[in-house]
Amino acid sequence: MTQGGFFEPKRVHPAQLTIVIAVHAAAITALALAKADFVVPKIVRTDVFFVPNPIDPPEHRDRQVPQKVEQPPLPVLDPLVRIEHIEPPAIDKPFNDPIAAQTFDPPADPPKPMIEPVRVEAQVDPRFADRLQPPYPLSEQRAGNEGSVKVRVRIGADGRVVSVEKLAAASDAFFEVTQRQALRQWRFRPATLDGKAVESVKVMTVRFQLER
Numbered sequence: 001m002t003q004g005g006f007f008e009p010k011r012v013h014p015a016q017l018t019i020v021i022a023v024h025a026a027a028i029t030a031l032a033l034a035k036a037d038f039v040v041p042k043i044v045r046t047d048v049f050f051v052p053n054p055i056d057p058p059e060h061r062d063r064q065v066p067q068k069v070e071q072p073p074l075p076v077l078d079p080l081v082r083i084e085h086i087e088p089p090a091i092d093k094p095f096n097d098p099i100a101a102q103t104f105d106p107p108a109d110p111p112k113p114m115i116e117p118v119r120v121e122a123q124v125d126p127r128f129a130d131r132l133q134p135p136y137p138l139s140e141q142r143a144g145n146e147g148s149v150k151v152r153v154r155i156g157a158d159g160r161v162v163s164v165e166k167l168a169a170a171s172d173a174f175f176e177v178t179q180r181q182a183l184r185q186w187r188f189r190p191a192t193l194d195g196k197a198v199e200s201v202k203v204m205t206v207r208f209q210l211e212r
Contacts, residue, residue: 122155122191122200134181136208137173147171148207149178157197159188167203178206 124132140147147170154162161182169175182204191200 117194119194120192122159122188122202125159125187125189128185128187131181131185131187132206134177134206136210137171137177140171140173140208141210144210145171146209147174148205149174150203150205151175151178151182152201152203153182153186155188155190155200155202157190157199159190161186161188162199170208174206174208 148168149166149170150168152165152167154165156162164179164182166175166179169178188202190197192198
């Protein structure tokens with residue numbers, strides 16, 4: 001034993017070291033191959049369905065078979081007979097026809113439209129226009145009075161005055177001379193209705209004024 005004793009390092013032969021390395025390498029290789037052959041199993045999905053129990057078919061019922069109805073045989077028709085021409089009977093009016101049996105009056109003429117009659121009022125005859133003014137009453141002239149008279153005269157179909165009605169007068173003297181003059185001297189073209197002379201009424205005013 002040397003001076004170092006147990007603590008003296010041992011020497012390793014190179015051949016031994018090579019063998020140790022080879023043994024470890026073989027072990028690692030075997031372990032790697034063993035891991036490569038291991039296969040992980042796959043989990044397959046399984047679907048579960050509910051299948052109901054079959055329903056028993058309904059009981060068979062006797063079906064009624066429709067009875068065949070026998071149709072009566074068709075009647076045998078006589079063969080067609082061709083008729084050349086038959087003259088129809090002459091009938092003035094169809095029988096059993098209430099409308100044809102009635103007698104209708106011819107339509108009446110349509111009513112004529114209403115036409116208003118044409119009326120023309122009486123007018124003073126211009127040939128007698130200078131006879132309209134009555135003479136001035138002397139009593140009123142001496143008193144210096146002036147005034148007017150309004151009368152309603154009825155004119156006949158001949159144009160003459162039939163009557164005189166006083167509507168207003170400044171005095172009785174003015175009315176009296178106006179009434180006398182109208183009955184004697186006034187002449188009119190009579191009123192006409194559709195061109196025919198008729199009696200009419202007309203209002204007239206007469207004024208009395210003194211000369212200055």
